[in-house]
Amino acid sequence: MKRLLFLLSSAIILVQCTPSSTDESVNDTSTVNNDQNNAVTLSGQEAVQDDESAKNILQVAAASPDHTTLAAAVQAAGLTTVLANNGPLTVFAPTNAAFDALPEGTVAELLKPENKSKLAEIITFHAAPGTYDVPALKDGQSLFVATGHNIKVEIKDDGTYVHGAKILGTVPATNGIVHVVDQVLLPQ
Amino acid sequence: MKTLKIFAVALAATVLISSCGDSGQSNNKKSNSGALNNSSAAEAVYVAPGEHDEFYEFFSGGFSGQVSVVGLPSGRLFRRIPVFSVDAEKGYGFDEESKAMLQTSHGFVPWDDSHHPKLSQTNGEIDGRWLFINGNNTPRLARIDLTTFETAEILEIPNSAGNHSSPYLTMNTEYLVAGTRFSVPIPQKDVSINTYKENFHGALSFISVDPEHGDMDIAFQIVMPGFDYDLASSGKGPSHGWTFFTTYNTEKGNTMKEATASQNDKDFIAAINWKKAEEYVAAGKFEEWDCSYAHNKVDEKTHIASTEMRNKVKVLKAADCPGMIYFLPTPKSPHGVDVNTTGEYIIGCGKLNADLTVHSFEKMLAAIAAEDYETIVDGIPVLKYESVVDGVVKSGGLGPLHTEFDGRGNAYTSFFISSEVVKWKLGTYEVLDRVPCYYSIGHLSIPGGGSMKPWGKYLVAMNKITKDRYLPTGPELAHSAQLFDISGDKMKLLLDFPTDGEPHYAQGCPAELIKPNSKKFFKLSENEHPYAIMSEEDARVERDGNQVHVYMSCIRSHFAPDNIEGIKVGDQVYFHVTNLEQDWDTPHGFAMMGANTSELLIMPGVTKTLYWEPKEEGVIPFYCTDFCSALHQEMQGYARVSAKGSSTELKWWLGED
Numbered sequence A: 001m002k003r004l005l006f007l008l009s010s011a012i013i014l015v016q017c018t019p020s021s022t023d024e025s026v027n028d029t030s031t032v033n034n035d036q037n038n039a040v041t042l043s044g045q046e047a048v049q050d051d052e053s054a055k056n057i058l059q060v061a062a063a064s065p066d067h068t069t070l071a072a073a074v075q076a077a078g079l080t081t082v083l084a085n086n087g088p089l090t091v092f093a094p095t096n097a098a099f100d101a102l103p104e105g106t107v108a109e110l111l112k113p114e115n116k117s118k119l120a121e122i123i124t125f126h127a128a129p130g131t132y133d134v135p136a137l138k139d140g141q142s143l144f145v146a147t148g149h150n151i152k153v154e155i156k157d158d159g160t161y162v163h164g165a166k167i168l169g170t171v172p173a174t175n176g177i178v179h180v181v182d183q184v185l186l187p188q
Numbered sequence B: 001m002k003t004l005k006i007f008a009v010a011l012a013a014t015v016l017i018s019s020c021g022d023s024g025q026s027n028n029k030k031s032n033s034g035a036l037n038n039s040s041a042a043e044a045v046y047v048a049p050g051e052h053d054e055f056y057e058f059f060s061g062g063f064s065g066q067v068s069v070v071g072l073p074s075g076r077l078f079r080r081i082p083v084f085s086v087d088a089e090k091g092y093g094f095d096e097e098s099k100a101m102l103q104t105s106h107g108f109v110p111w112d113d114s115h116h117p118k119l120s121q122t123n124g125e126i127d128g129r130w131l132f133i134n135g136n137n138t139p140r141l142a143r144i145d146l147t148t149f150e151t152a153e154i155l156e157i158p159n160s161a162g163n164h165s166s167p168y169l170t171m172n173t174e175y176l177v178a179g180t181r182f183s184v185p186i187p188q189k190d191v192s193i194n195t196y197k198e199n200f201h202g203a204l205s206f207i208s209v210d211p212e213h214g215d216m217d218i219a220f221q222i223v224m225p226g227f228d229y230d231l232a233s234s235g236k237g238p239s240h241g242w243t244f245f246t247t248y249n250t251e252k253g254n255t256m257k258e259a260t261a262s263q264n265d266k267d268f269i270a271a272i273n274w275k276k277a278e279e280y281v282a283a284g285k286f287e288e289w290d291c292s293y294a295h296n297k298v299d300e301k302t303h304i305a306s307t308e309m310r311n312k313v314k315v316l317k318a319a320d321c322p323g324m325i326y327f328l329p330t331p332k333s334p335h336g337v338d339v340n341t342t343g344e345y346i347i348g349c350g351k352l353n354a355d356l357t358v359h360s361f362e363k364m365l366a367a368i369a370a371e372d373y374e375t376i377v378d379g380i381p382v383l384k385y386e387s388v389v390d391g392v393v394k395s396g397g398l399g400p401l402h403t404e405f406d407g408r409g410n411a412y413t414s415f416f417i418s419s420e421v422v423k424w425k426l427g428t429y430e431v432l433d434r435v436p437c438y439y440s441i442g443h444l445s446i447p448g449g450g451s452m453k454p455w456g457k458y459l460v461a462m463n464k465i466t467k468d469r470y471l472p473t474g475p476e477l478a479h480s481a482q483l484f485d486i487s488g489d490k491m492k493l494l495l496d497f498p499t500d501g502e503p504h505y506a507q508g509c510p511a512e513l514i515k516p517n518s519k520k521f522f523k524l525s526e527n528e529h530p531y532a533i534m535s536e537e538d539a540r541v542e543r544d545g546n547q548v549h550v551y552m553s554c555i556r557s558h559f560a561p562d563n564i565e566g567i568k569v570g571d572q573v574y575f576h577v578t579n580l581e582q583d584w585d586t587p588h589g590f591a592m593m594g595a596n597t598s599e600l601l602i603m604p605g606v607t608k609t610l611y612w613e614p615k616e617e618g619v620i621p622f623y624c625t626d627f628c629s630a631l632h633q634e635m636q637g638y639a640r641v642s643a644k645g646s647s648t649e650l651k652w653w654l655g656e657d
Helices: A002-017 A057-062 A065-076 A080-084 A096-100 A106-110 A113-124 B002-026 B038-045 B193-199 B274-282 B361-369
Strands: A029-032 A040-043 A089-094 A127-129 A142-144 A150-156 A159-162 A165-173 A176-181 B055-060 B067-072 B077-081 B118-122 B125-135 B140-145 B150-156 B163-165 B175-180 B200-209 B216-224 B228-234 B242-248 B266-273 B287-298 B305-317 B325-331 B334-339 B345-350 B356-360 B373-377 B380-383 B389-393 B400-405 B410-415 B420-425 B431-436 B441-445 B458-463 B480-485 B492-498 B506-510 B540-544 B547-555 B558-560 B563-568 B572-579 B588-592 B600-602 B607-612 B618-623 B636-642 B651-653
Touching: A057 A065, A057 A080, A057 A089, A057 A165, A057 A176, A065 A080, A065 A089, A065 A096, A065 A106, A065 A113, A080 A089, A089 A165, A106 A113, A127 A142, B038 B492, B055 B458, B118 B506, B125 B163, B125 B506, B150 B216, B163 B228, B175 B228, B175 B242, B193 B200, B200 B228, B216 B274, B216 B287, B242 B274, B242 B325, B242 B334, B266 B274, B266 B334, B266 B345, B274 B305, B325 B334, B325 B345, B325 B356, B325 B361, B345 B361, B345 B400, B345 B410, B356 B361, B361 B380, B400 B441, B410 B441, B420 B441, B441 B506, B458 B506, B540 B563, B540 B651, B547 B563, B547 B588, B558 B636, B572 B588, B572 B600, B588 B607, B600 B607
Parallel strands: A089 A176, B216 B305, B228 B334, B325 B380, B334 B400, B547 B572, B563 B636
Antiparallel strands: A029 A040, A089 A127, A142 A150, A150 A159, A159 A165, A165 A176, B055 B067, B055 B506, B067 B077, B118 B125, B125 B140, B140 B150, B150 B287, B163 B175, B175 B200, B200 B216, B228 B242, B242 B266, B266 B325, B287 B305, B334 B345, B345 B356, B356 B389, B373 B380, B400 B410, B410 B420, B420 B431, B441 B458, B458 B480, B480 B492, B540 B547, B547 B558, B563 B651, B572 B607, B588 B600, B588 B618, B618 B636
């Protein structure tokens, strides 16, 4: 947890130091770079320039070096507005390692434009309307996620699990909460 | 009466002339003379979606008592700032934190009549820090913080009545001024109104402004003859150190003033040498008079307003302070007085006149040096008209009121009776252009107006009469404003737009002077409200006798606690609600069914308090009123009310079954 927060905060500093630039010729866009140079191009509410407010879920994800795959997937799935809007949402955020653990080629395949809706379904499966901090997650609880499914919460000796994935750490966001998880959650 | 008759004849003649000239227009009002064709006018005021206006323009609300914030050139309304009147929408004057803002020596006064917004200046230029505005009815001055767009301070003005010639600040915001429209007995006493001439006086107040924090304080008052002090303008450049007030009713009439106050051919512009006044104060030449007035201020750390009653004021008497005041004779009950951008010309608008009177500051100083007096009135020298007047603008209009400047040597004067703006040249006094207003203009405004650096691109006319200009809304119609392009030789009408209340003056400036400083939210860590809580863990309910204090928090999308029991009929319940959000544009509201007050509207990082006296047993719901999130409708809770003396335990929770 400590390490994650450290990584997050260093990434945030990097983001703030990087002058936002407008690429191509699109109006109302800005580019947020993390230290992996994984550019996320934004437009609309998520492009609002605001260095003072605490981070929203999208900014938390975009600033984390452990979540570059998720950030790219959110962008490819067209879900940036959802994660920057007022929420409230609880997002289970798989690490890069979690995506890497998927069968080889899965991520590359999902990121293809023709698979946008499938990718969006998978990402949306990681978001529960409402703000559920760890104490609010109870053993055996059935948690409604934005795809319409319900996922199971389990409290084990070594921590809290959702849909079989372990919560590694938690980052509050202005529009909800981000739980970092060690697996990609997949609808069954 | 003779004068009035002549005036009436002149008026009728003018009406005839102008109706001849207008005959072509009456059939097709859309082709207003002076207007650009529709598409180019539309292009000139079009601000594309997501783009920002070039100027902020702050309109007084007149009888709304408030200020509205509008963008130019679009005319779009962004915000109404509550100042002198309660505003249930924002809880202003209703929540426990803001009630003190409306305290006066007369008690809680929930309304006023706001007239002349003036932006703070440094070196004669708008600096975008504060907006000051006068309350006309129960004399007050307010300061609005332009980082928060909230009223930060209100100061009552004692010994005054009808704070109209105000604030008209000096070029480094050293002073705001407050001249009384009504002369009254000072101090107030029970006398016959018919003793006006011996018992009534007018006070001109100079209010200092702390250069760092903006705090207002009455530096001194000058007790003047019992005239009506109408409007003011402070000097700048060479005339810095002087403030000019128009007077009417130099006849000292006390009834049927529309006739009695119009007898004299000339009234006065009172020129006050406030630097001289400062010297007299420093030399101890003042009297300290007892009085009572309220100073209300919001604490920046707690966001709680408090009232301090003050009871002394330093008074200078005109007759005791030679060299401090001179009268400049000015025809026909002058209304507006406006000093131009260079500080040399003092323009008086005799409101019953056709012409404008332009005095020269340089000539005024020469006349003072030469003691070129016409007479002395109540110990105050009246300078010879011929010695101080520099020129007269033969306007061709009727009923001049106010003048603004474009910084290019041109002046623009509003004419109420002939319903037009006349553009004329300073120094030569020739009329250059005129445009009709729809209808009956009062004040006019060029951004930066009144300062040494106006932005002479647009002019806003604030009209008193609307009639058929908009879709009708019953007998009461929105007052209309009209935007003119004044960048060229000829004024071009661009846009009509409705306004809030009845704007008198408005003042604006480039958005860049204010926009970068606009606060996004308040830092929770800096919230020192005594009932603030920093997290949900601190949420609780405490009972002290029959007082119940609920330490509540709110964040998307719940209140903590949201279930409360143990409140009893007859309790005095205070809901202290802290908004824990630290994000831009995330206020929450709080409303309690049956509470005899308004909602709370709580900005991020702030604590606001709603007072509630439960009268009956039951379970009473409360909820968030400001659509905050997807689960806004879930943002609600209950307070259980038990009988007086019942044994229901005081308890509270959130999210427990």
